[in-house]
Each structure stands twice: as structure tokens, then as C-alpha cells.
Amino acid sequence: MPPTPATASPSAPARTGAAATPALTERLDAARPYVLSAFRVVIGLLFACHGIASLFGVLGGAAGTHGGTVATGLWPFWYAAVIQAVAGILVLLGAGTRSAALIASGSMAYAYFDMHQSGALWPIQNGGELPVVFCWGFLLLVFTGPGALSLDRLFSRRG
Numbered sequence: 001m002p003p004t005p006a007t008a009s010p011s012a013p014a015r016t017g018a019a020a021t022p023a024l025t026e027r028l029d030a031a032r033p034y035v036l037s038a039f040r041v042v043i044g045l046l047f048a049c050h051g052i053a054s055l056f057g058v059l060g061g062a063a064g065t066h067g068g069t070v071a072t073g074l075w076p077f078w079y080a081a082v083i084q085a086v087a088g089i090l091v092l093l094g095a096g097t098r099s100a101a102l103i104a105s106g107s108m109a110y111a112y113f114d115m116h117q118s119g120a121l122w123p124i125q126n127g128g129e130l131p132v133v134f135c136w137g138f139l140l141l142v143f144t145g146p147g148a149l150s151l152d153r154l155f156s157r158r159g
Contacts, residue, residue, distance in 0.1 A: 037147030041092055043137045047104060048088025054081035076114070083107045091141065094150020098142050105138035 054062035054070045054077065061067035062081070070077040083103060090100035108131040116128030123129045146152045 033148035035147075036144055037094070037149040039137075040094060040097065040141055040146055040150070043134070043141070044088050044090070044092030046088070047084050047134060047138075048092055051081045051084025051086070051088055054078075055085055076110070080107055080111060091138070094146035094152050097146035097150060097152050101138040101141035105135050105142060108132075108135035108138065 049059055053059040057065075057067055057069040062070045062077070070081055072078055084107070087100040087104040087107075090096050091104065112123070112128045112131040112135065116123065116126040116131060119126035119128075123132045
């Protein structure tokens with residue numbers, strides 16, 4: 001009689017097909033909060049970089065300025081840069097994640113419909129892929145939260 005999965009030896013061949021799916025799903029589900037944290041950190045960092053570049057002229061500067069900055073108070077560019085820098089850093093750290101992500105998502109929806117959508121129907125045609133991806137990525141964080149590794153989680157455990 002072949003060994004059952006619970007008593008299989010370490011040298012036994014790995015399960016394949018439908019029998020392997022529940023084990024793989026369990027492992028992926030266990031990693032979900034940590035992968036979500038990694039996603040949050042990456043999207044927050046990239047978003048913050050856009051704002052910091054526009055505000056301080058680093059990392060290549062604001063788009064279309066050849067390394068320069070956006071003028072202080074210039075609507076909507078300066079305000080967008082402030083939102084990008086502040087919300088991006090908050091999301092990166094996992095501090096006020098859902099609120100910061102909601103504001104960031106809304107700012108990217110505005111950016112898409114105000115700056116890109118009039119150029120063509122599809123984002124690939126109007127250069128709006130990045131605002132669309134940021135918008136939906138931040139909206140995902142609004143509903144999923146910050147993941148396992150965040151300041152939100154750290155402070156909620158102490159309270």
C-alpha cells in the first residue's frame with residue numbers, strides 16, 4: 001500500500017496535479033500578507049519618487065523640465081507632486097495606509113482623466129498607463145490594507 005500524503009517520506013516524489021494545488025494554495029495564502037507589504041513598499045516608493053523629483057529637481061526632475069522643478073503653487077502639478085511625495089512616503093511606511101492610498105488613487109484618477117484621456121481612448125495611446133496602474137494599485141491597498149509589516153500594524157498592537 002503506498003504511503004498517504006501525511007506519512008509520505010521526504011524522499012518521496014512531490015505531488016503533482018490537483019493533489020498539489022491545496023498545498024500550494026496554502027503556502028501562497030500564508031505569504032499573502034508579506035507579499036502585500038512588499039507591494040505596498042514598492043508602489044509607495046515609486047510614487048514618492050515622482051513627487052520628490054518634481055518638488056526638488058532630483059532623480060531627473062519634473063517631467064518635461066530637464067531636471068527642474070514645478071513652480072510652487074502651480075495647479076495641478078505642484079499639488080500633485082505634494083500628494084505624490086507625502087502619500088507615497090506614508091504608503092511606503094505603512095502609516096495611515098488606507099487614507100493615503102485613497103487620496104493617491106483619487107489624484108491619479110484625476111491625472112488620467114484631466115491630462116491623458118482626452119488624447120485617445122486607451123491608456124496605451126494617450127500615455128496614461130502609469131496613472132492608471134498607480135490608481136488601481138492604490139485602490140487595491142485601500143481595500144486590502146497595508147499587509148503584515150507596517151507602522152499601522154505596529155501601532156495598532158500597542159493601543
